[in-house]
Amino acid sequence: MGYSLVRRRPPFTGGTPALAMVLVMTSTQRYLEMADVLEAELLHVPVGAQVPSEHVLADRFRVSRPAARAALQELERRLLVRRVQGVGTFRRGRVEYVVSASVPPSFSDTVRMAGAEPGSRLLSCGVRRAVEQERARLCLPTGAAVWSVERVFSVNGEVAAYATSVLPRKPLLNLDRELGDEVSLHRVLRRRYGLTVTRSRYRISLDVPPPGIADHLTGGNRSALWLAESVNRTAGGPPVEYARTYLRPDVLDVAFEIAEDPS
Numbered sequence: 461m462g463y464s465l466v467r468r469r470p471p472f473t474g475g476t477p478a479l480a481m482v483l484v485m486t487s488t489q490r491y492l493e494m495a496d497v498l499e500a501e502l503l504h505v506p507v508g509a510q511v512p513s514e515h516v517l518a519d520r521f522r523v524s525r526p527a528a529r530a531a532l533q534e535l536e537r538r539l540l541v542r543r544v545q546g547v548g549t550f551r552r553g554r555v556e557y558v559v560s561a562s563v564p565p566s567f568s569d570t571v572r573m574a575g576a577e578p579g580s581r582l583l584s585c586g587v588r589r590a591v592e593q594e595r596a597r598l599c600l601p602t603g604a605a606v607w608s609v610e611r612v613f614s615v616n617g618e619v620a621a622y623a624t625s626v627l628p629r630k631p632l633l634n635l636d637r638e639l640g641d642e643v644s645l646h647r648v649l650r651r652r653y654g655l656t657v658t659r660s661r662y663r664i665s666l667d668v669p670p671p672g673i674a675d676h677l678t679g680g681n682r683s684a685l686w687l688a689e690s691v692n693r694t695a696g697g698p699p700v701e702y703a704r705t706y707l708r709p710d711v712l713d714v715a716f717e718i719a720e721d722p723s
Contacts (some may be wrong), residue, residue: 491530494521495538498531502540507553511541539710542618552710555615560717565659565692566646567613567621567705579614580643583676585636587629594626597661597691597702605629607636609645612676615711622673623705631655631700649700657700661691664714669706677708686714 494517505511511532512520518528532549535541542552555576563570571578590598590606600606606626613621625645627635631653638648649655667687674682686707693699707714 490521490523491527491534494523494527494531495534498535499538499540502535502551505551507551509551511535511549511551513548536710542710554711554713555620557707557712557714558717559659559662559664559688559714561659562717564646565657565690565701566644567623568644569646571613571615576615577617579617581612581614581641582639582643583610583612585609585639590626594702598626598628598699600628607632609635609639611645618711619677619708620711621705621707622669622676623703625701625703627701645701655694655700657692657694659690660693660699661689663689667706673706677706685709686712688714 498511498517502511514525514528514532517523517531518525521528521531532541532543536543536549539554540552541549543549555571556574557570558573559570563573568578568580586608587605588608590600590604594600594606595602595604598604598606605628607629609623609625609627611623611625612619613623629635632649635648638652639645646657649657665687666684668682668684669677669687671680671682674680677685686709688703688705688707690701690703690705691699692701692703
């Protein structure tokens, strides 16, 4: 692979004051080399700053627009930038989402602990019969009625997760009257029903979301996301929530913390 080094001004506003070393590519993999150069420069760029356009990058690196576009797409795959159609490309900053026995099983509280601003939108809240998997997770008898709650969560204004929570109906009368946009389910359980819940089970895997969920999270793009399946229960009591949550890995940096048992 051949290339020559050229000194240019730093391409990012607010970036490092040092002169940037720019590669003029001659190989077929030049967009990957471009991405490597840009990745190093992005370390000095504040989150939210706009990245130069395809046209500017093509001129700087002396490559075609498709090559510049491919370099930006590669940075997006590396979770370093986010592209907003019709607006531009911006430096991405993922929010650490910690799953731990010591952290309450609340999306909003977990995001706030990371220093970010959570948001939630209630899509639906209704009663139906529990399916077999839900009955098994919640230890319910055949024919048991449950609340099904569908919500979309955001982090700093960006859509981040889609959650389906299933809860026994019997102890949670009129739950639909308590929930709404920007209302924490776990705060309602604690304040309205006197239930303080903790994590009992948490399993995470990669999964392709159904079309309806993908529409909410990624504009219909059905790329693989994190799927978290969790069961929450009251201290020493029965399970009160079974949740399936799709999480965007480009927005949330999911981290597990396992504390050593002092006993």
